[in-house]
Amino acid sequence: MMEDKTLYVVHSVDTEGPLYQSPKATLLRVNEIYGTDFPTDGPPALLRELVDKLGRQEIPTNGLEAEIGHFLSTASFLSDRRDYAAAIQEATAAPTRSALADPQGGPHRYSWFVLDNTATFINPRRRLVGYSQVYRNLLESVAPSSLELDGFYWHYHQMRRDQHPFVKESSFFADGEYDQILCRHIIECRAFPAAYRAGYCLERWDANLWLENWIPFDFSNQAASFDYPVAKRIGLEHDFWLRAPADWSHYHPDSRDVERPGNLRRTMFRSLCIRTRLYAMSDDDVHAAFRRADSGQPTVLSGFSHDFRALRPEAEILHEKVAAVARHYPDVTWRKATAVQAAAGVLGLGHLPPLELDLRVEDGIVYAASNQAVFGSEPYLAIKTVDHRFYTENFVKIDDTSWGCPLRYPQTVQFLGIGACNPAGDTATCLLECRAGAFHPVRGTGYWAGSPE
Numbered sequence: 001m002m003e004d005k006t007l008y009v010v011h012s013v014d015t016e017g018p019l020y021q022s023p024k025a026t027l028l029r030v031n032e033i034y035g036t037d038f039p040t041d042g043p044p045a046l047l048r049e050l051v052d053k054l055g056r057q058e059i060p061t062n063g064l065e066a067e068i069g070h071f072l073s074t075a076s077f078l079s080d081r082r083d084y085a086a087a088i089q090e091a092t093a094a095p096t097r098s099a100l101a102d103p104q105g106g107p108h109r110y111s112w113f114v115l116d117n118t119a120t121f122i123n124p125r126r127r128l129v130g131y132s133q134v135y136r137n138l139l140e141s142v143a144p145s146s147l148e149l150d151g152f153y154w155h156y157h158q159m160r161r162d163q164h165p166f167v168k169e170s171s172f173f174a175d176g177e178y179d180q181i182l183c184r185h186i187i188e189c190r191a192f193p194a195a196y197r198a199g200y201c202l203e204r205w206d207a208n209l210w211l212e213n214w215i216p217f218d219f220s221n222q223a224a225s226f227d228y229p230v231a232k233r234i235g236l237e238h239d240f241w242l243r244a245p246a247d248w249s250h251y252h253p254d255s256r257d258v259e260r261p262g263n264l265r266r267t268m269f270r271s272l273c274i275r276t277r278l279y280a281m282s283d284d285d286v287h288a289a290f291r292r293a294d295s296g297q298p299t300v301l302s303g304f305s306h307d308f309r310a311l312r313p314e315a316e317i318l319h320e321k322v323a324a325v326a327r328h329y330p331d332v333t334w335r336k337a338t339a340v341q342a343a344a345g346v347l348g349l350g351h352l353p354p355l356e357l358d359l360r361v362e363d364g365i366v367y368a369a370s371n372q373a374v375f376g377s378e379p380y381l382a383i384k385t386v387d388h389r390f391y392t393e394n395f396v397k398i399d400d401t402s403w404g405c406p407l408r409y410p411q412t413v414q415f416l417g418i419g420a421c422n423p424a425g426d427t428a429t430c431l432l433e434c435r436a437g438a439f440h441p442v443r444g445t446g447y448w449a450g451s452p453e
Helices: 023-034 044-055 065-074 081-092 094-099 133-141 144-149 177-189 205-211 230-236 283-294 311-326 339-347
Strands: 006-015 110-114 151-156 195-198 217-221 257-261 267-273 299-306 333-336 357-362 365-370 380-385 390-393 396-399 402-406 413-421 427-435 438-441
Touching: 006 133, 006 267, 006 283, 006 311, 006 339, 023 044, 023 065, 044 065, 081 094, 081 133, 081 311, 094 144, 110 133, 110 195, 151 177, 151 339, 177 380, 177 390, 177 413, 177 427, 195 339, 205 257, 217 339, 267 339, 283 299, 283 311, 299 311, 299 339, 357 413, 357 427, 357 438, 365 413
Parallel strands: 006 110, 006 299, 006 333, 110 151, 151 195, 195 217, 217 267, 267 299
Antiparallel strands: 357 365, 365 402, 380 390, 380 413, 396 402, 413 427, 427 438
């Protein structure tokens, strides 16, 4: 049997939509990070001029000019929807994808891990707020001819009970937004995620166990080398995955420790930031991925970006790093892939047939069935009521490919939907609408193409 010396290169994108940062907020961050004392009060135009001069390294800062200038270049955000759309279109256009093709001619691909911004009481960063709004804006921005090249997955910021959008929350169960989001993904968008990235790369035991029921692939491992003391790491909630594998090996996590290989079925993959002030992917990191692939172990190298910064420069950085290092490993085949393509490739799961789901209501019971075993325990059941409430219920397992659930208060239900993945990351949904007291299949493909909304 020949060794498989394949390296899959994944460009993951934490997709959060346009993001505004005022000059005052930018200067406050500079002062906090570098111990400087630049003025943060005054007319916005003067503060903007100061930020621009710092970015051009025109102000002496005790030898920190280049470092601050680099930081500001990575903190340049796309705050206007038109600028955002133009940057996304440039990054996804055919000429860009072809220029960044792999040696086999495979075009550059993006794995969009999409966030739902649902906190509404405070929004100084002018985010797109509302369920599926970031997803909708992304689909309107991506070059239409290239949508089929990419993967669309889930990025989730665990929500505090007070819904403050800019303070980290370590508890996955602090708020039930994950259920609200997935219900709407199924019913409004006819989509279900096969891959996941944790907000702030922050993942603890509760998310680890919940995800095991639904989503096979997790790209949240950010293992890197840091000198942070334990107290600072805990106090700032910097989850740098210091105990997780940092050699680009993928692993099944332990049920009690997501950073250690163990007994669960879902698979963790490492992903490093392509361009940032800290923990950016280095040439040594890329060499390590190639060495692993060269040893006969198919490997995933994933770098991540944020869509509120121009994507094309980061796609070019990732491509150039990989292409330069590849010259030292002539026996390794490297190819661009989506997160799910790469995961299925290294796990040898590409042979599984497409997943198909069926849903029906009979004698007050909701019955779900699949043409093969699904990943996790059961399909995810999404319910929408006539007064626009969304919730989920658990199934009773009948056998390996069929489930049932009592339909409580059927007169209040407008839509029933299910979503699931197979172990290779192929996804499917099925949707029913209640009309005149009977449930009928809905044939549309989602919110943007004939959905019930």
